[in-house]
Amino acid sequence: MLIQLEQSISEAAKADIIAYIKNIKYKVTEVTTQRAHYLVGIGKSEFDLRPLGQLPGIHDIHRVSDDYKLVSRKWRVRPTVLDLGDGVRIGEGSLSLVAGPCSIESEEQMEKIMQHLVDNDVRLMRGGVFKPRSSPYSFRGLGMEGLKQFHQMARARGIKIVTEVMQVSQVEEMHDYVDVFQVGARNTQNFNLLDALGGVDKPVLIKRGISGTIEELLSSAEYVFSGGNEKLILCERGIRTFETASRNTLDLNAIPILKEKTHLPVMVDPSHGIGIRDYVAPMALAGVMAGADGILYEAHEKPEEAASDGQQTLNFAESARLIRNLRKVYAVRQELE
Amino acid sequence: MLIQLEQSISEAAKADIIAYIKNIKYKVTEVTTQRAHYLVGIGKSEFDLRPLGQLPGIHDIHRVSDDYKLVSRKWRVRPTVLDLGDGVRIGEGSLSLVAGPCSIESEEQMEKIMQHLVDNDVRLMRGGVFKPRSSPYSFRGLGMEGLKQFHQMARARGIKIVTEVMQVSQVEEMHDYVDVFQVGARNTQNFNLLDALGGVDKPVLIKRGISGTIEELLSSAEYVFSGGNEKLILCERGIRTFETASRNTLDLNAIPILKEKTHLPVMVDPSHGIGIRDYVAPMALAGVMAGADGILYEAHEKPEEAASDGQQTLNFAESARLIRNLRKVYAVRQELE
């Protein structure tokens, strides 16, 4: 059960509602986000919603039986649209493109990719400064110094930054320099990190776990939302299966399923989803047709020289062509019956 | 190594070529199909192709190191297009739609679905007469009598039939009543059945195995081709993974990968691929954008009353809308850069 409270509710009225819920043997969690104030009730007994609905201070009340409640579309039917400022929006009504290298490597590299984005009117740039690497001996990113420079250069060009946060202690440190915090596929169930991001007033893009189910992705989003942050984006990036012809198996089934289950925007990452440069473009286009609100992909001036993920990274000519095609395909999607 | 022989080659010239190949320690298999005459050489040693290429009677010669050779695009660069007669073609240059019920149930049911297809200018109908069912107590299809009626009704309306063959003994029995033999996902590695279909002069549509790799699908096609039948279609229909929110995980990555690896047409079955009626349409559209040459899906007048697979079957209104949308999306794909 999900109760949205009036913003002006008195403490006494809230106490009455909580008492009522506890009385029907439900556990109650209070959630205050940037946008609203909720009570989440968890329990199993059947009960009559109507008397509860008549208590003062309640704006809205919904039965939601799934494990995730605040991110459910059963409650909030209208899709969430995030406004990042400067005219950059993510969600229903537009197609968001997020491009950039796997890792930030140097000022020169950033200069070139930003020019490419500006030339193609792309407003969101991805790029890692802390890299999760399965071998301890691999390149682990430029760290905070890199991020600060990334931030400064992006600001100057009206570009918003999407970058991965790997641990709780980085949340505060990175806060002023990012526009969207990204939670990587290895951290989708790092619940402490999700909790910490619940306390932040910046959007969070959560990637699906390498072997995470759709339900688990929604539960991870619920963590951040119930921690107080409504500004969430979900991202399908391929799951691990027995197939070895591709790096991961991009599960585009997840797009229509997520779009029905949640009001949050849903993106697709075709670069990790297939892992092979020549096939990134068709999978990005397929992602749009499956209903995605945005595409996040890897681009680099010289993919063959990239510090990581070069084999799945587009060069600028490929990227520019993809951008044009994505916009055509998105326009057609808008016109379908 | 793959050698295409001249159609007019003499037995003596062929014997010389075979002797040459055996001499470099390659195993040689002779393949005669409806269209041409090949020698497939399997071996590991390095050798010089040129002297071999100068022997008389050789039309063309290619190194192909994959396990599949005759279906490889390394050898035949131009995509294969199948002509089913009456203006029905499958392959590059058009989008083939194949619709119909999971199972043929009655004359009345067929009448209605065929009228729906004719109304929407769809020329290929799917429908099972022998149904593989995991429980021995489930409906197993109408059998040969059903197929004969299916055939007669389809002929009268200019519709081509795609239907599943389950065992060797059915190949001959069904032969005169089908236009395309379908090999189901549980039979993709039924090698005896594939061998038998190699001897047939009708197209064969091979579905990917429930947990079959892309390589295995290509090897299954190689079986039929090396048995003498070049008329092949591959079909992605979802694989088994840990995700339970969908019936299968539709692996659209397979489309661009297959289109590069083989010259054969590639279709997508979104009905089995996601298994949920409301999401069949977006996955079909995504399949087209990923590069599919055709879409095969389940439609029925009243899905809720279908003998099987009702939960993933479209009704006629949904089907008609999907057909219109598929054609719009395919038209846009043709215009992309």
Next chain:
Amino acid sequence: MLIQLEQSISEAAKADIIAYIKNIKYKVTEVTTQRAHYLVGIGKSEFDLRPLGQLPGIHDIHRVSDDYKLVSRKWRVRPTVLDLGDGVRIGEGSLSLVAGPCSIESEEQMEKIMQHLVDNDVRLMRGGVFKPRSSPYSFRGLGMEGLKQFHQMARARGIKIVTEVMQVSQVEEMHDYVDVFQVGARNTQNFNLLDALGGVDKPVLIKRGISGTIEELLSSAEYVFSGGNEKLILCERGIRTFETASRNTLDLNAIPILKEKTHLPVMVDPSHGIGIRDYVAPMALAGVMAGADGILYEAHEKPEEAASDGQQTLNFAESARLIRNLRKVYAVRQELE
């Protein structure tokens, strides 16, 4: 619902029972096996078993709600033990060992492996004469001639033969020369083959599908049983997962689960289950400890020269050591609390 009829039941009494079952809207299937006569009722409505139980001619009646009924342990609590004659039994109370090469290759090869089995008091030999190979260009086995020789040599030494049948037409052909028909992992859902084996009075060993669930394995067994053949053995042989360090992932969880769900004997094939020669022995021993009734593994005089599967095949010294260890471990299992 499962009804075991009296052997002496009259047609009239049987008709009464069938009428009663149809009257409560259950579908009824009559099953006659080598051992008994059953009615399987499938339906959903709740009903009172007692009046049915009082009809004449009923030996026993059980509610079984699973999809598989005849192979369920909910109905037949005592484990099935198969008697192959000459003192060879499979099932509870003994540990069956089945060893031999992947493929029968020559008289000399069979001679050697049979001597090895006799020396170690192993009474069951495995060996393929029809080999399912994913490439059409690989060795496909010696066929019926090989089987006849295999049979003759085995008979002379008191050895029983377990060998794979790949298609319906082989069932009759092979019948007189095999002791146990094996259904391979690619044919677990070849329902026509399962049907045909239902008509045979010889044991059938069914391997779990490459990506088959435990439920599906039980349903495959139900096919054969409902076709009239109660003599069944199930075999875990590893499933396909994302892990590539082993050929398959041997799912020993399946052993205690199957032993509780079904009364049929359950074997383990560690050779395919891990696919690496050095690790076959520990996995065989683990299989016994998990509760297996038998171990089926590959052995060859010179594994490195075997026509197939050499990388997972034990030589005779390794095999002899494994046999001794298996017997020690089985003896301890018998003594556990």
Next chain:
Amino acid sequence: MLIQLEQSISEAAKADIIAYIKNIKYKVTEVTTQRAHYLVGIGKSEFDLRPLGQLPGIHDIHRVSDDYKLVSRKWRVRPTVLDLGDGVRIGEGSLSLVAGPCSIESEEQMEKIMQHLVDNDVRLMRGGVFKPRSSPYSFRGLGMEGLKQFHQMARARGIKIVTEVMQVSQVEEMHDYVDVFQVGARNTQNFNLLDALGGVDKPVLIKRGISGTIEELLSSAEYVFSGGNEKLILCERGIRTFETASRNTLDLNAIPILKEKTHLPVMVDPSHGIGIRDYVAPMALAGVMAGADGILYEAHEKPEEAASDGQQTLNFAESARLIRNLRKVYAVRQELE
């Protein structure tokens, strides 16, 4: 390449060795652990080891081509045995049993389980104080207060504590109260946490990721080792597959594979590995036979009342019986050829 340095090496000698390695274009990482001092060289070129081996200050030098080096058995052939003090050892030569509840719930609960362990001469107790839960509304553990009480009670009874650490900030906080830090299956690739544990002088038990490969588990161990902590234990706990009859698929294949690839001790967690109480015992026994150095399982006075994981938790009678059987089976394993 892995170089173990003499403990007494001079800075100058070390600088010479590093210069030599850089000269052959290898990247070099210096690792100092509780036990020794290493240089790890990463590169691709072929070179002659001998002149390097003659430089002063080198104790030992090995080519190791795997991604993991310090944990590889190619370098350290003798199995690592961890000494936890008070006669508690983990590794080759003994079977370690670790039992206890999923979560620490109360003093009374701990009292009872500790008495059970003392009665059965089990020296290691598991029990979570911080619980990773996929829903934000579930019980998340007693936290540090619970851990302190757990520690005090365990000390008084000579019991060692194995408990999960979930984030970097907890490492220091928990340090004085744990005997073995456990890294859970959702944190196997939380590289910041692994780094932090590299700086600790207490053993770390790393569980395999929910969909982690064997290689990834070894790389995670390499992280901790290269951070300075050699005291490591690996634990197989089941992977995620398509099979739904069990909670996870316990991959016992991993045991012999890990035992050959690494010198570290390897444990099995049958509770999570199968997830069904009745089958925990056979899987634990199978784990021992596959070669495990220890078994970690869940036990509780009243599993049906446990705060979490009750469905896979043994009661004390079941646990005592399992302990006796595990010791019998381990004794037999020691005697096998």
